[in-house]
Amino acid sequence: MTKTLTVATWNINSVRLRQDLLTTLMTDGAPDILCLQETKAPDPLFPSDLGSRLGLPHVLTRGMKGYNGVAILSRLELQLIEAMPDWCGKSDCRHIAANALTGDHPITVHNFYIPAGGDIPDREANPKYGHKLDFIAEAKAHFASNPPMRTVLVGDLNIAPLENDVWNHRQLLGVVSHTPAETSGLDEWREQGFIDAIRYFVPHDQKLYTWWSYRNRDWRASNRGRRLDHIWVSRDLETCLSRHRILSDARDWPRGSDHVPVVLTLAI
């Protein structure tokens, strides 16, 4: 008997402000597992009944005051994976991992919020850029030592790796999110055993975005987007890849995030 598992990732940019939009996400994307980034809520202030209201009663959060914050909400039981690196020694709530109990073998879920990296693509002039590159290198090294199996890795990775993951490749080569140091670093991390599950479905010559800046008057007309949000699966799950959705309409939801949800369905 074939079962499906649908995983969604969304940088929600404040879970307390936008929690009502998650009802629409459940209708449109119907995820079994929902991974959020930039929740901006310390764990005691994460809406306590949100998971049960969405039909995702198993909730794990890792939040802090003001910035960052990640969460996993799941229809399936979750077991927190505690033994994970403290990335860059900052304890800054950018990653949470869990095993989702599928009834057969569990599926491991990693939810990442990679540092945005500031404006200047130079690690001497801009420590935030160095932090981003160091985070990527640590993640690569971790998965090199711990090859992923039955693993789904999602999140706002804050890097648009391919030429058609940005609205203008040449113009953005010097813009943080698309510099060669970042895209090669992300490639090397992914090559530790992952497949880019969304590009598996979408040819590389097609433009594909998940984020449009708030600073454009009409995001759809200017369409200066970037693909910053990703879903990867370990290579053993390639044969399970079933379908995907980019919920671009979410960019027009009332008081929406500047990111839109990305959804993947696996046949497990």
Add this chain to the structure above:
DNA sequence: ATGGTTGGCCCCCAA
């Protein structure tokens, strides 16, 4: 043309 908007928080920071 180096703009523009948003959220959280303590009047500025990060994105």
